[in-house]
Amino acid sequence: MGAGTYQRVDTTTVKKICIIGAGNVATHLARALDRENEVVQIYSQTPTHAYELSNALGKPDIATDNLNEITRDADIYIVSVRDDIIPQIVSITPDNGIWAHTSGSVPMDVFKGHKTRHGVFYPLQTFSKQTELDVSKIPFFIEGNSQATYNTLYKLANSISDTVEPADSNRRKTLHIAAVFACNFVNYMWTEADELLRQDGLNISYLRPLLEETLNKISSVRPCDAQTGPARRGDTSIINEHLSQLDGESKEIYNLLSNLIMNRYQR
Amino acid sequence: MGAGTYQRVDTTTVKKICIIGAGNVATHLARALDRENEVVQIYSQTPTHAYELSNALGKPDIATDNLNEITRDADIYIVSVRDDIIPQIVSITPDNGIWAHTSGSVPMDVFKGHKTRHGVFYPLQTFSKQTELDVSKIPFFIEGNSQATYNTLYKLANSISDTVEPADSNRRKTLHIAAVFACNFVNYMWTEADELLRQDGLNISYLRPLLEETLNKISSVRPCDAQTGPARRGDTSIINEHLSQLDGESKEIYNLLSNLIMNRYQR
Numbered sequence: 001m002g003a004g005t006y007q008r009v010d011t012t013t014v015k016k017i018c019i020i021g022a023g024n025v026a027t028h029l030a031r032a033l034d035r036e037n038e039v040v041q042i043y044s045q046t047p048t049h050a051y052e053l054s055n056a057l058g059k060p061d062i063a064t065d066n067l068n069e070i071t072r073d074a075d076i077y078i079v080s081v082r083d084d085i086i087p088q089i090v091s092i093t094p095d096n097g098i099w100a101h102t103s104g105s106v107p108m109d110v111f112k113g114h115k116t117r118h119g120v121f122y123p124l125q126t127f128s129k130q131t132e133l134d135v136s137k138i139p140f141f142i143e144g145n146s147q148a149t150y151n152t153l154y155k156l157a158n159s160i161s162d163t164v165e166p167a168d169s170n171r172r173k174t175l176h177i178a179a180v181f182a183c184n185f186v187n188y189m190w191t192e193a194d195e196l197l198r199q200d201g202l203n204i205s206y207l208r209p210l211l212e213e214t215l216n217k218i219s220s221v222r223p224c225d226a227q228t229g230p231a232r233r234g235d236t237s238i239i240n241e242h243l244s245q246l247d248g249e250s251k252e253i254y255n256l257l258s259n260l261i262m263n264r265y266q267r
Numbered sequence: 268m269g270a271g272t273y274q275r276v277d278t279t280t281v282k283k284i285c286i287i288g289a290g291n292v293a294t295h296l297a298r299a300l301d302r303e304n305e306v307v308q309i310y311s312q313t314p315t316h317a318y319e320l321s322n323a324l325g326k327p328d329i330a331t332d333n334l335n336e337i338t339r340d341a342d343i344y345i346v347s348v349r350d351d352i353i354p355q356i357v358s359i360t361p362d363n364g365i366w367a368h369t370s371g372s373v374p375m376d377v378f379k380g381h382k383t384r385h386g387v388f389y390p391l392q393t394f395s396k397q398t399e400l401d402v403s404k405i406p407f408f409i410e411g412n413s414q415a416t417y418n419t420l421y422k423l424a425n426s427i428s429d430t431v432e433p434a435d436s437n438r439r440k441t442l443h444i445a446a447v448f449a450c451n452f453v454n455y456m457w458t459e460a461d462e463l464l465r466q467d468g469l470n471i472s473y474l475r476p477l478l479e480e481t482l483n484k485i486s487s488v489r490p491c492d493a494q495t496g497p498a499r500r501g502d503t504s505i506i507n508e509h510l511s512q513l514d515g516e517s518k519e520i521y522n523l524l525s526n527l528i529m530n531r532y533q534r
Contacts (some may be wrong), residue, residue, distance in 0.1 A: 046295045084399075099487065100455050105505065124473060126480050127511050133480075139473045145422050163473070174467045181430065181517075182460035184496030185524050186453045191490040193449035200441045204490060206406045207442075207449050213393050213400075214450045215482055223471060225457040228393065229451030238372065249527050250426070250448075256523060257452050260516050 017041045022049035024127035032135040032160040072096045090114045104176045107169040118206035119144035119153045141167035231261035283307045288347035289316035291394035299427040300404040339363045357381045371443045374436040386411035406436035498528035
């Protein structure tokens with residue numbers, strides 16, 4: 001389903017939704033979806049998790065921990081469980097309604113041969129149960145095995161989020177790799193900074209205003225145009241001074257990244 | 268001047284301040300300092316810059332572009348100019364009051380032999396003239412060549428900021444290196460992510476909620492405890508899949524950082 005092929009469907013019916021999973025993603029999605037649509041069932045293999053989430057929706061009786069009890073009466077089934085459990089769940093549940101998983105890594109084909117209408121309903125965010133999140137700000141990436149299925153899932157995502165985009169499995173993979181750079185590797189840079197500062201009785205919290213400003217900057221400027229620092233300026237005397245203060249892995253990282261930045265900007 | 272040696276001085280006199288420089292840092296400092304103290308002069312080698320800043324303070328007549336006109340009547344002289352110009356300015360101006368520069372990289376000794384009372388007044392933030400900044404949230408790092416000088420500069424910083432810390436030249440260097448990791452290298456990770464996404468018709472803005480949440484996390488958790496991602500989990504099949512999608516410098520970065528993260532967490 002390419003960008004631009006989406007056409008808004010004009011059915012305004014409230015959808016009945018079955019949520020399979022009661023973890024972080026399932027919890028935030030269930031709460032958001034239950035506003036304009038109707039969550040009719042929550043499944044978790046851990047009974048207390050299913051009941052906790054059902055209770056949070058004010059519907060304690062819609063919880064189940066038995067896959068044989070999965071309703072045949074929902075319009076949409078959202079599978080939000082650990083990646084490696086998806087195939088098993090898909091293979092032993094009824095083929096009713098539209099089935100979609102919420103994983104960034106699992107191909108849509110996991111449903112093939114088991115569910116006639118299927119797709120992916122992927123929210124690009126890191127979730128934890130405690131943190132309140134504004135779901136409307138989370139981008140959703142949608143895939144469907146037919147235009148109609150895609151449209152229904154798009155509409156569902158659009159009922160809870162301002163940003164909905166099509167993404168086939170390749171695009172989801174790109175998003176995942178980009179997130180590794182932009183979040184996982186970024187966090188590792190902060191770990192390096194924090195540990196350097198702690199050797200001097202400081203810590204990363206002193207850099208916080210600087211980190212916030214660095215993030216603010218890229219809301220109006222492309223990151224490649226926002227680059228600053230000694231390597232951006234080609235200031236080799238500062239770079240060498242810094243390298244002489246570092247050792248081990250921090251020196252290795254500093255050296256590689258400074259060289260890459262200098263190569264890019266000093267051509 | 269070590270941490271903990273500071274004692275609050277009980278002089279409540281308003282200080283007369285001469286600001287040497289009219290760039291980004293000078294502009295934000297002058298505005299903030301002129302509230303509880305009195306900026307009596309603004310020098311810039313570019314006349315329009317000096318007048319612009321003086322005007323912004325409502326005092327058009329305190330601007331000068333002539334170093335021979337630097338007042339002998341200020342209590343504190345804040346030198347906020349490009350690092351390489353500091354020595355020249357220091358050598359040809361009067362030895363009155365306390366002199367301090369705002370640079371993260373220049374040793375305090377740059378004043379030695381020229382100014383009897385001197386120090387460093389270093390705000391750890393990235394400044395641009397357009398962006399409004401809450402100066403009270405910016406950490407200031409202070410050094411002084413005597414306890415009395417340190418105290419006066421500390422008090423001045425404390426009049427505009429909630430966070431003031433002692434930092435000798437070594438500590439400032441550590442802060443600078445940490446900022447290179449936490450800001451410059453982080454921005455470079457965002458550049459890599461942005462460019463990967465653009466190949467697929469997306470861009471870094473789709474990751475923004477994720478970036479904000481990643482930054483939020485480290486306000487309550489140390490970065491080393493906030494690490495997530497394939498390398499943190501030791502998920503080599505995802506890592507290899509990602510590496511097969513990448514080439515050139517993005518592959519090199521992905522490979523190095525994934526190995527370092529795996530080494531740290533999978534021991």
